[in-house]
Amino acid sequence: MDASIELDSTEGIAVRTTDNQGIEHRIEMHPNGEIDYHATDGYQSDPSDRTTVENERFTQTRRYTKYHVAQETAHETLPWDLNPDRFETVRQALAALSSEEIEELFGDLLAQSLSHYHDEPNVDIGDISRPHELPADKIGPEDAVLYKQEIYLDETDQIEAVSGVLLTYYVAKGERTTVRHGDAPERDPDACVEVSPAPLVAPEPFRDFLVYNLRCQIRDCYVGMGLEPPEKYKVLGPGQYRFTGKYQHFDCYPKYYNYDADIPGYHHDFVPELPISKSELGGLVDPEHSQSIYSQIKGALFSR
Template identity: 55%
Template sequence: MDAIITGQSERIGLSVIDNNDVEHLIEMNESGKIMAHQQDGYPDKAAERTHSEGEHVGHARKYAQYYVAQETDYDTIPWDIHADRFADVRQALQALSTDEIDHFFGDVLEQSLSHYWDDPDVDVGETTRPHELPAEMIGSDNAVRYKQELYLDDTGAIEAVSGIGIEYYVARGDRTTTWHGDSPDREPDAAVDVVPAPLIDPVSFRDYLDYNLRCQIRDCYLMRGMEPPEQYRVLGHGQYRFTGKYENFDLYPPYHDFQADIPGYSHEFRPDLPITWAELRGMTSPNQSGSLYDQIKNTLFTR
């Protein structure tokens, strides 16, 4: 990807060259809204483009917003693909005390753990389900994801979080999100996208949210046609809307799959544990019967 700014007046004009060497002439306003977009490499109508062609067009638009933000004083990147904001939120997450983690994320932790009520290997204690799953939901509980928006104050600390968003299927291929609770009346700095996990300890759960944002930063770069910086070449679930692309579009490897074999990428989720990594390694052996999970579950997944 490459770009140059071709003019600035009421609109900002750019020439963007995508990864297929197709030129895109793009105009946006100072807030990053795309006002005009011309290119000759792909069909003009979105419905007539292949998935890959549509992604290249999307890359050009997102790269244009990113490039203007880098080269001018305008903040033209939408908040939900803003890697720098996500990095700030990660730093704020890492600074939280256990009590603060519980204060901000206790409900979504309970919501996540409630999916393991019937799992004899996970000690959910007196976990409740703060919000019942929608009656119109189809499919299994495992298809549910939870969202929560995060808001920073002027010092870069977490000031508030939104209520919980429940994302679920209402028909085959059709998902919707129902929100519970209130949110500050301003744009969030990031949103975590949570797949239910058998994590009990609040610190481990915080690390899980942090890793999700790390994967989302990876997504931000990939969605504008760029290779992420090395620290963000990680495997795992980021934003669900991009997971669907990784699963179904030939243009992308399966970055969401932590077992995927993608050169230069690895799964690096390492939560704080109640034991050291040396102790954990001492508990496991390829010669023992049972799975790795069976070998460690009583230490990691009980209170």
């Protein structure tokens, strides 16, 4: 991807972008990022006449162009949910939270996730109850649900507020809906964590689970712009659900969401803080044991 800004004014921005296939695009947008002109000789003008891959490349070019303008000018042309720099700021603020702050801000999200393991004998959920019942119109298995929580930063880039828990689920094949709980500030969030149910019982590893999700989301931002992510974001695991769907169904993408995917340069790098001391950890791990280290320590993750 490469772009050159040819006009920058308060009325609009004109950009000439060359995509990863070497095709040139002429794109014009408002200072808020709304595109009102996009011309190219390399693709059909009607989206229905393009292949799925061509449509995705077309969309990548638009995302990258907005990103380029945001990087090179003072215009805020990127939507909040595709802004890797802002996501990184949120990720750092989230990683710095104490266990008490995690329980205060994300306690309902943790409880909602853990409630799926009520009947799992190897997961100690304590006296946790489900904060929000699953909607009656939800289809599929009980754990076929995505939980989200929006995060809002203050002027010092610290977490000022969070939304309530959002539940995204299928009501029919190919048809999803989202139910919101609680209140949220009347502005765009700075990021939104997205997690499926996970058997993490303590605040510290759950915090790290959310931090890792944002790291994967940052990867998605770059991939969605047709760019290779910086090295620290070449990680495997679910990020934004909308990109997971693309990775599952579009041949132009590797399966970045899959922890076990064999993608050169990418690896699974989720290393949660354990709610036990290093000396206790040493007593749990036997390097000569036939079980993996994860299998040996998972009791510390799933128990109180």
